[in-house]
Amino acid sequence: MSNRQYTIPDEIIASNGKRFANVVIDYVARLGLTFVIGMIAAMIGVLTGNEEILIFFQNITRIQELTIGLVVLLLYYNVFEIFFGTTVGKLMTKTVVVDEYGEKPTANAVLIRSLCRLIPFEFFSFFGTPCVGWHDSLSKTYVVNKEDLRISKELFHSFEQIGENPEAL
Template sequence: MLARRTKRFVNNLIDLTPFYIISYGLIYSLFYLGEYLDNYELSQLLMNLSYLEELIIHSIIIVFYYFIFESLSFRSMGKHATNTIVIMNNGQAPTPNDILNGGLCRTNPFDALSFLGTNGKGWHDVLSKTYVVDIEKFKTGQILANELDQIGQSTD
């Protein structure tokens, strides 16, 4: 039922596209707004951002990106493309707090390395107690579980 590593990798590649569009769009918009308003201090501030400041801005954007998409549909753009969904370890839908926790865990710069392990789960999944599953396999599993619960029950 778990999404394969290749699907998780494709999810990440697809999700990087809107992330970079948002990140650079925001920074360039603020830069050109400063230029347009003759506020060269804003332009200089953006041009002189340190690596740490850029990392903080990107972390905030990534948390918001996943929080907005996964709070609405439990799927990011990458998950929509690969037909996967995020669920809790008990099979239930994650709460907004669970999704926020997963997004915050993604800001760990070593999170991508966690997929090199044998189980193919990222630290953001482990720490937020979520799974990324194939939707069709998950639905099939739900139907089977429901039918097993009904064994021995009267149909009268």
């Protein structure tokens, strides 16, 4: 039996267009999540009579707003990618996050991936081909077309099995 390891071929990496769609869809999903969190906090404030929560949201500063946005960004990507290997955007574009061997990435890799999203101008790292950004390369992860990954891995493993059982001939 061969001990070769499957690795991600460039041709199954998601296109720039899909990656851009992921960014837009995930941004809208994060805005929605932030809104829901704000509404829940406001309802808790109203139901408990804690006006400080309502006053906080009425007088929120730009720094507090950005901090909440960063916390939601980190929670959103970490929860979705650690537990599901995907996000709302990736679900819609039929892409998935994998490690260099086409497997679900470790929680550490996802955490690194999420933190790297905070690098200034990280968005510009996607202008190359194949479409691999800094948060991909630094975490050793890839965003790939889900169906292409399945087919590519099947082909790899079927070629690996050739010659394994000569008695079957």
